[in-house]
Amino acid sequence: MVTIGVPRGSRMFRHALHAVASLREEEVAARVEYLRNTFRWTDAEVGMAISKFPPVLNKSKESLQLRSEFLISEVGLEPVHIAQRSVILGHSLEGRLRPRYYAMKFLKENGLLKRDSSYYTVFKESDMAFKKKFIHPHKEAAPHLEKDYDAACKGEVPTNFRFT
Incomplete structure (x- = not known):
């Protein structure tokens, strides 16, 4: 058994x-x-x-x-x-995990995060809470971020999320 x-x-x-x-x-x-x-x-x-x-x-x-x-x-x-x-x-790999990982990576690489959040926290948040905590505070510094994140959630890979 x-x-x-x-x-x-x-x-x-x-x-x-x-x-x-x-x-x-x-x-x-x-x-x-x-x-x-x-x-x-x-x-x-x-x-x-x-x-x-x-x-x-x-x-x-x-x-x-x-x-x-x-x-x-x-x-x-x-x-x-x-x-x-x-x-x-x-959680959806393409609809949630990847877009949020790429958004967080973008924020980290551009020095926009004050503290490092765990990926579990990032992945488990509702879409509204994720945007409120991680996207909206950076509207001035990264005005394209919400649009790019939304596009990534639909399966598109915005240029700003591409990392080499």
């Missing part, structure tokens, strides 16, 4: 049951193994990630691979950091 690490009494247990309801035990085991390999997680980290965000078991391999490459290789997050905040794996 495969253990996915979600305690029966936790509020996520119902979500975990829903995530595995249509899967055979072998499929759950294969998905757990894929998570372990893709994110370079230990067994404990896989359990932590699933217990915090059970729908990760239903994400496609391609989706998980792209998120792993982006979060680990491009953003530079440690695998354990992702496991502890696995809910970020539920």
